[in-house]
Amino acid sequence: MKYVTEYRDADLVNGVLDEIRRTVTQPWVVMEICGGQTHSIVRYGIDQLLPPEIELVHGPGCPVCVTPLELIDKAIAIASRPEVIFTSYGDMLRVPGSERDLFSVRAAGGDVRVVYSPLDAVKLAQQNPDREVVFFAIGFETTAPPNAMSVSQAQVLGLDNFSVLVSHVRVPPAIHAILGSPHNRVQGFLAAGHVCAVMGYWEYPPIAETYKVPIVVTGFEPLDIVRGILHVVRLLESGEMAAENAYSRAVTFEGNKPAQALIERVFETCDRKWRGIGMIPQSGWKLRPEFAAFDAEGRFHVADIQAEESPLCIAGLILQGLKKPHDCEAFGSQCTPEHPLGATMVSSEGACAAYYRYGRVEI
Amino acid sequence: MREEKDQVTIHGLICPRPLAHDDIVVLGHGSGGKMTQDLITRTFYPSLENPTLLRGDDAAIVELPKSGRLAISTDAHIVAPLFYPGGDIGRLAVAGTVNDLAVMGAKPLWLTASFILEEGLPIFILEKVLESMKAATHEAGVIIIAGDTKVAERGKADGIFITTSGVGVIPAGRDVGGAKAEPGDSVLLSGPVGEHGIAVLAARGELEFEADVASDVAPLNGLIEIMFKACPSIHVLRDPTRGGVATTLNEIARQSNVSIQVNEINIPVTPPVMAACEMLGFDPFYVANEGKVVAIVPAEYTEAVLESMRAHPLGEHAVRIGSVTDEPAGRVLMKTTIGGTRVVDVLAGEMLPRIC
Numbered sequence: 155m156k157y158v159t160e161y162r163d164a165d166l167v168n169g170v171l172d173e174i175r176r177t178v179t180q181p182w183v184v185m186e187i188c189g190g191q192t193h194s195i196v197r198y199g200i201d202q203l204l205p206p207e208i209e210l211v212h213g214p215g216c217p218v219c220v221t222p223l224e225l226i227d228k229a230i231a232i233a234s235r236p237e238v239i240f241t242s243y244g245d246m247l248r249v250p251g252s253e254r255d256l257f258s259v260r261a262a263g264g265d266v267r268v269v270y271s272p273l274d275a276v277k278l279a280q281q282n283p284d285r286e287v288v289f290f291a292i293g294f295e296t297t298a299p300p301n302a303m304s305v306s307q308a309q310v311l312g313l314d315n316f317s318v319l320v321s322h323v324r325v326p327p328a329i330h331a332i333l334g335s336p337h338n339r340v341q342g343f344l345a346a347g348h349v350c351a352v353m354g355y356w357e358y359p360p361i362a363e364t365y366k367v368p369i370v371v372t373g374f375e376p377l378d379i380v381r382g383i384l385h386v387v388r389l390l391e392s393g394e395m396a397a398e399n400a401y402s403r404a405v406t407f408e409g410n411k412p413a414q415a416l417i418e419r420v421f422e423t424c425d426r427k428w429r430g431i432g433m434i435p436q437s438g439w440k441l442r443p444e445f446a447a448f449d450a451e452g453r454f455h456v457a458d459i460q461a462e463e464s465p466l467c468i469a470g471l472i473l474q475g476l477k478k479p480h481d482c483e484a485f486g487s488q489c490t491p492e493h494p495l496g497a498t499m500v501s502s503e504g505a506c507a508a509y510y511r512y513g514r515v516e517i
Numbered sequence: 518m519r520e521e522k523d524q525v526t527i528h529g530l531i532c533p534r535p536l537a538h539d540d541i542v543v544l545g546h547g548s549g550g551k552m553t554q555d556l557i558t559r560t561f562y563p564s565l566e567n568p569t570l571l572r573g574d575d576a577a578i579v580e581l582p583k584s585g586r587l588a589i590s591t592d593a594h595i596v597a598p599l600f601y602p603g604g605d606i607g608r609l610a611v612a613g614t615v616n617d618l619a620v621m622g623a624k625p626l627w628l629t630a631s632f633i634l635e636e637g638l639p640i641f642i643l644e645k646v647l648e649s650m651k652a653a654t655h656e657a658g659v660i661i662i663a664g665d666t667k668v669a670e671r672g673k674a675d676g677i678f679i680t681t682s683g684v685g686v687i688p689a690g691r692d693v694g695g696a697k698a699e700p701g702d703s704v705l706l707s708g709p710v711g712e713h714g715i716a717v718l719a720a721r722g723e724l725e726f727e728a729d730v731a732s733d734v735a736p737l738n739g740l741i742e743i744m745f746k747a748c749p750s751i752h753v754l755r756d757p758t759r760g761g762v763a764t765t766l767n768e769i770a771r772q773s774n775v776s777i778q779v780n781e782i783n784i785p786v787t788p789p790v791m792a793a794c795e796m797l798g799f800d801p802f803y804v805a806n807e808g809k810v811v812a813i814v815p816a817e818y819t820e821a822v823l824e825s826m827r828a829h830p831l832g833e834h835a836v837r838i839g840s841v842t843d844e845p846a847g848r849v850l851m852k853t854t855i856g857g858t859r860v861v862d863v864l865a866g867e868m869l870p871r872i873c
Contacts, residue, residue, distance in 0.1 A: 158795060164782075167855040199857015270726065270797075376855045512859040 161375030162198075170380040171203055177387050178207045183339045184386050185332070185475050187325060188346030189216030190374050192505050196512040198376045208383065211339070211475030212508075214328055215346055217293040218245050218501035219473065220428040224461040225321045226251035229290055232319065232454045233259045233266050239282060241275040242290040243297075244268045249500045252461045272304035272318075279308065279316035288450045291318040295349045298322050298439060299413040302420035305441065305448050317450040320440055323426055325349050326357045327437035332474055333365040340475055342386040344372040344379070347401040352417075354409025358397035366395045373401040420445055429497050430463070430470035467496030472505050479509040486510060542638040547668030560640060561664065564647035565630075565654075569662040577662035579627060582686045588623035590614055591682040599646065599676050601720035603712070603731030604807070607649035610679040612736045612807060613758075615657045619738035620754040620810060622693040622745070623685030628654070629663040630681045635674040646677060657736035659683070690749055695772035697752040702841040703819040704777060705812040707740065707826055708733070708834040709785040710762050711804035715793045728793040733808035740831045744812060747825035753813035760864045761803040762838075765811050766849045767863045777849045779839030779861070803864050813841060 160166070186192060192212040195201055201210050214220050230251045233240035240256070247256040247268065260266040265285075269275050272289045279287035291301040301318065308316040325346060332338060345358060350371045358369045368389035372382025378401060385400045399405055417439070426438025441449050451457045463469075466484045471477040479485050479498070489495040491507050498504035539559070545552040562571065569577050581587075594610040610630065618625040630650070634643065654661060716732040737756060744751060753773070757765035762784070770777045786794075786801045794801045808831060814822050819837055826832030849861040 158791075162854045164855045197859060198853045198855050199859050200855070202857050203855070268723070511862050 158375065161373075161377040163377065167203075167376050167380055170377065170384055174208070174380065174384050174387055175205045177384065177391055178205050179391060181207045181209065182341050182387060182390050183209045183211060183475075184342045184344065184383060185211045185213045185340040186344040186372070186379070187213035187215040187329065188344075188349070188374075189219065189501065189504060190348065191344060191346065191372065191379060192216070193508050194374050194376060194379055196508040199512075200376060200379055204383065208387065212472065212505040213332070213343075213475060214428060214431060214473035215294065215325065215349075216498070216501050216504050217297065217323065218249055219469065219497040219504045220323055220430065221246070221249065221292050221321050221497065222427040222429045222461075223252060223463055224427075224459050225292075225319070226255075227459050227461050228451065228456040229319055230254060230256060230259055231456050231459060232288055232450055233264045234262070235286075235454065237286050238454075239265045239267060239278055239285050239287045240290070241267050241269045241272075241278065241287060243270075243292070245501045246290055246292065248494070249497055250494055272301050273307065276304050276307050276311070276313070276316060279313050280311065283315060285315060286453075287316050288454075289316075289318045291320045291322065294323055294325060294346070295353045295417075296346075296351075298417045298421065299352060299410070302416045305420050305445055306416065308448060309445070314447075317448045317453050318441070319450040320421075321426070322421065322439035323428065324423070324437055324439065325353075326361065327434050328428070328431075329361055329369075331431070331434045331437070333361070333367060335474065337474070337476055340367065342367055342390050343369040344382045344386065345369050345397075347371055347373040347378065347404055350399075350401070350405040350409065352410050352413050354407050354414075355397055355399060355405065356407055356409075362395050362397045368395055369397045371397075371399040371401045371405050373404065428473070430467070430473045432470070464495045469496035469498040469506070472498055479506040482506070540640055542634045542636060542640065542643065542668055544636055544668050544670065546634065547666065553666065556666065560643055561647060561666070564644070564651040565661045565664070567660045567662065569660065570664070577627070577629070579662065579684075582626075585686040585688050588618050588621045588685045588687055589682070590617040590621075591680065592617060593678065593680040595675065595678050596717060597675055598717075598720050599642065601717050601732055603716050604734035605646060605649050606677055606679055607646035608653045609734050609807060610681045611650050611653035611657060611659070612734050614681040614683040615653075615659060615736040615738055616756040616807075616810075618683050618685035619736075619741045620693070620756050621685075621687065622691035622751070622754070623687045624742070625657060625659045625683055625685040625736075625738050627662045628659050628681050628683045630661050630679060631665040632667070633674050633678040634666060634668050635676050636668055636671040638676055643677065646679075653736060657738055691745065691751075693751055693754050695753055695755065695769050698769055698773035698775050698777070698813045698841050699752060699815075700775055700841050700843045701816050702752055702813045703816050703837050704766070704779065704839040704841065705814060705819070705822060705826070706762065706784070706836055706838045707737075707810045707812075707832045708808075709787045709790065710757070710806060710809065711786060711790040711794065711799075711801035713758075713807040714761070714804035715790050717805075718797075719793065726793065726796060728789050730787070730789045730793065733806055735808035735831055737808065737810050737831060740826065740829045741810060743825045743829055744822055744832075747821040748814050748818035750818070751812055751814050751822070753811075755811050757806050757809055757811050759805050761801070761805060762809075762811060763800070763802040763849065763861045764863045766861065769811075769813065770849050771847045773841075774846045776842045776845050776847070777839060778842055778852070779849065780852045781854050782852075783836055783838045785834055785836060802861065816840070
C-alpha cells in the first residue's frame, strides 16, 4: 500500500538502526509521548532492535488512558438516561469507570453507539429530534478540530438536542509537567506527529531550550520511529538541545492554521486532571462560554460527580515513565485487557495493553 | 316507514376472508397451523426440497454410512446486515456448519436448519436467503433434511436468525484435531485474511466508510478433500472465523501445547482490507474469515499440500505462514516485517476502532 508499505520496509529500517548503533556512545532515556507510537514500537518489536544504550519510556499520550475516572462516571450517568443517544469513539466503551463501563450501560438498555467521527453524532441529532444526542469529546490536539467542528456545525444547524462531554488534553503542558518533575529521567522526546500536524511545533523550541532536552517530531510507522530516534540520538550525542522535525511529510512549523482557528473559536484552555497523573495546569480545553448550551455536563447536571482511582493501579507512574507495565504487581494477573484495573490496560494505545498484547511478559 | 338508505342487505353469513399474508411474515406463520404449512410449502420447499425433507415427518430418517465415524456440529447465525458483498446469512449458515465438519476431516452429508423470523420480514427477503442457501448446499454437496420455523414478535429478532446443524462422516484413516500439531510441522493458510469481517463492517454502514471488499464466505469441504488427497495425515485443520487467524493459532498452540511461529511478511492481506484496517485501527490478523482454512501438516508434505490447494479456486493464494516449535509452549510468536518479534495474543473482547 502506497505511503505505508515503504515505511515498513525492513531494509530501510535496518539501515537507520545501523546508523543509530554507529552514533550512540552512551546510555540515553528517550520518551515517546504518543500512545500510537508506543503501539507501533511494541507491535513491530522496535525496542528489541535498538542498541542497549537506548531506553524507551512510554509517555502519557493515550487519550483514552488519561481521561479522568470521574469523566467516565459522568459519561456513564448521562448514557444511562432513557432520552439519550450516547456516542463515542470505539475504545472509550471499554474504559472502566468506578463501577462499570459504557458496554454495560448498553447491555442494560442504554443507547450507546460507536461513531467514527463526531460529525456522525451531529447527523444522528438531526435524524432524532426527539432524542438527546451526546458525543464524548475526548482526545489530544488531533481530535480537537473535528470535535470543535461538530459543535460549530450543531450551532449553525440550530440543533438544541446535541451536546458534548468534553475532556480535551494538550501535549506541551504534559511535557512541561514531566520535565519539571523532580523524578524526571527523560533526556529526549519523540513528539507526536499527528498532534504536530494540527498544532505545528512552534511550541517546542522554548521547551527544548528551557529543560535542555532535544524534542523531535516523529511519525508512526516503523521507519518514522527509528528516524525520530536517530534524530534524538544525534542531538543528544552532540549536546544540541533543539526541536527538530523528522516527520516533514505531514508536519510544518506552523501546523494547520484553519484547524487551530477552529479550536480557538470553540475551546479555551483550562486546568485538567489526567488519569493517573493528576491536575496539570492549563493542560486542557473546555468549551468557551458562548458554546455553553452544548455542554453536556451542564445540560445533564453531572458536574458534581467525583471518583477515586483503584489503589493497585500504577498507571500514573507508567504514564510518567517512572515504571514499566510489568513492574506492576497486578499486570497480567488481576489486570488484563478483559478486566482492566486502569485505563492504560484498556486502550490499544495504552502502554500496559500494548505490553500485554504483544507479549512483553517474560517468555 | 324506513328510509331507503337505512335498508341493509345481507348476502349470507360470511366472515371476511382472512388475508393470505404472502408478502410479509406475520405471527400466524409461526402458529404451527395452516399459515405455517403454507409458508413451508410455498417458500421453503421450492429452495430446499429433497426426498427426505419432503417426507414431512417429525424427524428425518437417514441410513448410516457403512464405515467411518460421525462428526456432528451446530452453529447459530446472526448477522447484520442480512446481505453484504460476497454473501448473506443463508450462505453463511450453510458454509459455517459445513466448514466446522470439514475441518474435522468429515465429509459433510446432511444439514438441518432452524429459522427464527421476525414479524414483518418481507417474504421476498426470506426467499432470497433460501435461494442462497440452496446454491451453497449445491456447492457443498449437502442436503437440508429437517427444519423448523418460529416467528418472533417485531423488535425481538433481527430479521432472520438461522441455526444449522450438520452431520458428516470421517473416512477411516483421518485423524485431525486441534491437539495434533507437532514441532516441525508447517502452518499453511489458504488465502488473504480479514475479508469477511471488513465486508460486513463496511456493509453495516455505521462507521461511514466504504471498502471494495467482498466476504470470502464459502463452503470449504471441496478444498479440504483435495488437501487430504495430497496428505492423508494432515494434523490440524481449522477455519479462522471470529477472532481471525491470530485467535485460531492461539487455540491450536494451547490445545497442542506447542509454539506457533509465523512470519508477518508471509501473511496475505489484500490492499482494500489493509486500507480499511489502517483507517479503523484494526489488525487484519484478528479480523473474521468465513472461507479460509488454516492447515498444520507434517513438513515433508508442505509443498504437496500447497500445490493441491493452489489448484482449487478457494486456495489459489495459499501460502506457508510459519512453523510449529516446542517452545514457548502455548504461545504464538510473530516475526514482524522489520525483523522484531512479538507475541500474538487472542482478541480480548469486541474489536473497537481506535480513537486516532
